Amino acid sequence: MDILIQFAYIVSGGLFIFGLKQLGSPATARRGNMISATAMLVAIVAALLDQGIVDFQFIVIGFVVGGAVGAAAARLVQMTSMPEMVALFNGFGGMASLLVGWAALSPEAGTFTLVTIILSILIGGMTFTGSLIAYGKLSETIGSGAVQFSGQQVVNSLIVLGILGGSVMFCMNPGNDLWLFVVIGLALVFGIMAVIPIGGADMPVVISLLNSYSGLAACAAGFAVDNNILIVAGALVGASGIILTQIMCKAMNRSLSNVLFSGFGSGKQDTTEVEGEIKPISVDDAYYVLEAASNVAIIPGYGMAVAQAQHVVKELTELLEQNGAEVNFGIHPVAGRMPGHMNVLLAEADVPYDQLLEMDDINPRMENVDVAIVIGANDVVNPAARENEGSPIYGMPVINVDNARTVFVLKRSMASGFAGIENPLFYKDNTRMLFGDAKESIGGLIREFS
Amino acid sequence: MIPAEVFLTFILMLTIFLGFELINKVPATLHTPLMSGANAISGITVVGAISLAGTGEQDLANWLGAGAVALASINVVGGYMVTDRMLSMFKKKEG
Numbered sequence: 314m315d316i317l318i319q320f321a322y323i324v325s326g327g328l329f330i331f332g333l334k335q336l337g338s339p340a341t342a343r344r345g346n347m348i349s350a351t352a353m354l355v356a357i358v359a360a361l362l363d364q365g366i367v368d369f370q371f372i373v374i375g376f377v378v379g380g381a382v383g384a385a386a387a388r389l390v391q392m393t394s395m396p397e398m399v400a401l402f403n404g405f406g407g408m409a410s411l412l413v414g415w416a417a418l419s420p421e422a423g424t425f426t427l428v429t430i431i432l433s434i435l436i437g438g439m440t441f442t443g444s445l446i447a448y449g450k451l452s453e454t455i456g457s458g459a460v461q462f463s464g465q466q467v468v469n470s471l472i473v474l475g476i477l478g479g480s481v482m483f484c485m486n487p488g489n490d491l492w493l494f495v496v497i498g499l500a501l502v503f504g505i506m507a508v509i510p511i512g513g514a515d516m517p518v519v520i521s522l523l524n525s526y527s528g529l530a531a532c533a534a535g536f537a538v539d540n541n542i543l544i545v546a547g548a549l550v551g552a553s554g555i556i557l558t559q560i561m562c563k564a565m566n567r568s569l570s571n572v573l574f575s576g577f578g579s580g581k582q583d584t585t586e587v588e589g590e591i592k593p594i595s596v597d598d599a600y601y602v603l604e605a606a607s608n609v610a611i612i613p614g615y616g617m618a619v620a621q622a623q624h625v626v627k628e629l630t631e632l633l634e635q636n637g638a639e640v641n642f643g644i645h646p647v648a649g650r651m652p653g654h655m656n657v658l659l660a661e662a663d664v665p666y667d668q669l670l671e672m673d674d675i676n677p678r679m680e681n682v683d684v685a686i687v688i689g690a691n692d693v694v695n696p697a698a699r700e701n702e703g704s705p706i707y708g709m710p711v712i713n714v715d716n717a718r719t720v721f722v723l724k725r726s727m728a729s730g731f732a733g734i735e736n737p738l739f740y741k742d743n744t745r746m747l748f749g750d751a752k753e754s755i756g757g758l759i760r761e762f763s
Numbered sequence: 764m765i766p767a768e769v770f771l772t773f774i775l776m777l778t779i780f781l782g783f784e785l786i787n788k789v790p791a792t793l794h795t796p797l798m799s800g801a802n803a804i805s806g807i808t809v810v811g812a813i814s815l816a817g818t819g820e821q822d823l824a825n826w827l828g829a830g831a832v833a834l835a836s837i838n839v840v841g842g843y844m845v846t847d848r849m850l851s852m853f854k855k856k857e858g
Contacts, residue, residue: 329804330781336797337789343850346800350843353807360810366817371829375816379836386837387844395849399799402806402841409808409835416815416827425768524798527805527838536771538811544771545778546807552782553801557794646791653794657849665856666792 314364321359322542328352329546333553339666356542392661393618396651397451400444400520403527407440410530411497417537420488427484429536431496435476437530438500439507444523446508447516451650457513469506475499511573514615514692516650518561518572525554557652564646564672566708587740591727594745596754599721600761602745606683606719609633610675612643612712613655616689616725620751626688627662629755632762638683642668643675643712645693676713685717687738688751689724695736705734720744723751796849803842809835 329352335345361372383402390398414433422430449455476499483492511519528550535543562569594602603609611630617623630640642664648655656669670678679685687694690712697704698711714720715738722744738744747754789797812835815828 330785333782333785333801333804336793336800337785339790339792339853339855342793342796342853343847346796346843346846346850349800349804353804353839353843356807356810357813360813361817363814363817365814368817368819371816371825372813372832375812375829375832376836379833379838380840383837383839383841384844387841387848390845392849395795395799395845398841398845399795399802402799402838402845403802405834406802406805406808406838409806409812409831409838412827412831412834413808413811413815416812416824416831418824521798524802524805527802531805531808531811532775534808534811536768538814539767539771540811541771541774543807543811544775546804548775548778549782549785550801550805552779553786553797556783556786557798560791560794644791651795652798653791653796656792657795657852660849660852660854663852663854665854667856669792671791 314362318359318362319541321355321362322540325352325356325359325542326545328355329549333549356546392658393621394452395657396516396520396649396654397448399651400447400451400523403520403523404441404444404448406527407437407444407523407530409437410527410534411437411441411500413534414537415493415497417534418487418493422487424484426537427487429533431480431483433530433533433537434493434497435480435500436526436533438497439504440523440526440530442501442504443508443519443526444504446505447519447523450508450513451516459512460509465506465510469503472499472503472506476503507573513650514647515565515572517647517652517654518558518565518569520651521554521557521561522569523554525551525558528552528554561647561652564710565706566710587735587737589740589742591739592745594721594747596747596757596761599745599747600758602719602721603633603638603684603758604636604762606633607638608681608683609638609640610643610679610682610685610714610717611640612645612648612685612687612690612694612714613659614645614648614688614690614693615650615654616691616723616751618649618654618658618689620689622688622752622755623658623662623664625752625755625759627659627664628759629762630664630668632759636762640668641670641675641678643672643685643714644669645672645690645712648690648693672710672712676716679713679716682717683719685714685720687714687720687722688755691736692734694738695734696741697735697737700737714738715741715743718743721747723747723749723754725750792853796846796853799842799849800846803839803846806835806838806842809839
């Protein structure tokens, strides 16, 4: 029987790999997810065949409760709240690894097993609280700004030292629960401390990093309970999370350590000087400009998610196309609060994915664009990143909307974006500000068209 | 005899490289479903939790295992369903 289970795990591992591969292309992605789910099913069934299992009561209760909660959450969640949902699921995965590591603790455990137990507790614990804080920041139940205080580095260093010391003591005295609880407690605190200094706009990086951690925690738990499939699946997730994190960092032209430790915009003084004046435009006038445009680019940002404006944007797109204009979307890699956030929202509104252009594809076309409409985006279209060495975001690749003939910026008010960085785009000669709620402004344009 | 840990570590090393290769060229459009799909996979801990929850011992490890099964099931079921919901919305332009 045991050998059968092991072979089932091999099949499952192969399916996971194939599923992930299929997830890499829009045409096959849905099937890929199904294959991956099948792999999970195979692994679970194989695990249930284990002869060591004599009592199914707890397992069934766990499945039913967890499955029901997960299914309900997955069905009910709004597409705009997807980032915090993913963060929350991720946190539960981390906590599960912590519990498995803890439960695997037995008097006869060798040093190697003890080290892997402590790793799964550590990584799982900080994934759990880190994800909860990320959830809080994304859903704005707690402030989304960067929390910093003097002596933060010192406190964090002490925690890390405490974790190291506690881990060593635990491995030397596995019978003493005190050190176990010290490590669990410190890991949970460390997860909080690691995420609070990171601001809302950097969340795409944090989410994909935490995702990677939960994989690594599963992987460590796999070592602790001697299970191949945990190691393989966990390592796949760990590696993929790190790659995504790297892509996000590159898109912001910052190093990972800069994202994690600096608290965006706090270190460097903003020396951007703005010239010119703000030129507001009314919905009526905006309509006349749009009606004459033959090439329109729409650049969405987090503000579109907040205003829930994706459906009216789609409607406007259709009207513009009926009017003979070519419409494209320019998606910055870190627009929104998780990797690919804008793509999901626009997909929800039925915008075909081949109409969504990545930054490097839209920028060369910008000179031929008659009207670029910026909806709730700020830092990702800030020309200061290109022109002003004194700007905190200098060097970050941005979408060059200012190269279009006319730029409409849909914005609630003149309050500056995250971290209060000045945006010279708003003062350029070819920029017009359309103030108000994005959904209402676009609704107004739609009424003019029809 | 080479100890089993060596083989497990070897598997780990190869899998990490495989993971890097698999994800490297995924288009930005799919980053969110990819992340939440990978997130669902990280619920694989449920497999480890099952054996701990089924010992019938009614001890601490048993309770911890049961808790882990519940939490990991949220991760697995929620993760796959949410990913599928997202992917079902991705459409290519007709015609």
